[in-house]
Amino acid sequence: MQFDLGIAGLALLILISLAFGVACQLVGKPGTSVDWLLVGIGWFVGAIVASELVGAGVGVRTVDGLSLDSVVVGGGIVGIPLALVLRLYGDRRSRHAASA
Numbered sequence: 001m002q003f004d005l006g007i008a009g010l011a012l013l014i015l016i017s018l019a020f021g022v023a024c025q026l027v028g029k030p031g032t033s034v035d036w037l038l039v040g041i042g043w044f045v046g047a048i049v050a051s052e053l054v055g056a057g058v059g060v061r062t063v064d065g066l067s068l069d070s071v072v073v074g075g076g077i078v079g080i081p082l083a084l085v086l087r088l089y090g091d092r093r094s095r096h097a098a099s100a
Contacts, residue, residue, distance in 0.1 A: 005052070009066030013051075016071065017044040017079075024083045031090015038086060043079035050074020 005013075021040025030036075050070040061068045 004065040005048070006064035006066075009062075009064035012063055013044060013047055013066055013071060017041070017047065017075070020075065020079055024079075028087065031086045031088075035083070035086045035090060039079055039083045042082040043075040046078025047071040047075035050077070 017040040018036075020043045021036035021038075024030075024039045025036035032038075047070070050073055051067045054067060054070040054074075060070075
């Protein structure tokens with residue numbers, strides 16, 4: 001694992017993760033009030049692992065050591081399923097109280 005991520009790449013990754021988290025919070029009915037934060041953290045972890053494991057090959061778009069293609073794939077692999085799980089099972093207490 002080659003960790004060559006710079007400040008600009010890290011800042012871009014944080015912005016992308018927060019944007020994905022906010023978008024997930026705005027679409028539909030969120031399970032909890034912190035879904036955006038959890039999904040953003042999931043996207044961040046998946047993206048950073050994918051970017052650093054795959055690295056920058058020939059012809060791969062990079063920003064200060066951040067492989068943009070790997071960010072989208074890795075973030076999506078972790079972030080999207082996490083968002084779906086939080087939507088389905090996020091706040092079970094309110095669903096049980098409403099049905100009783």
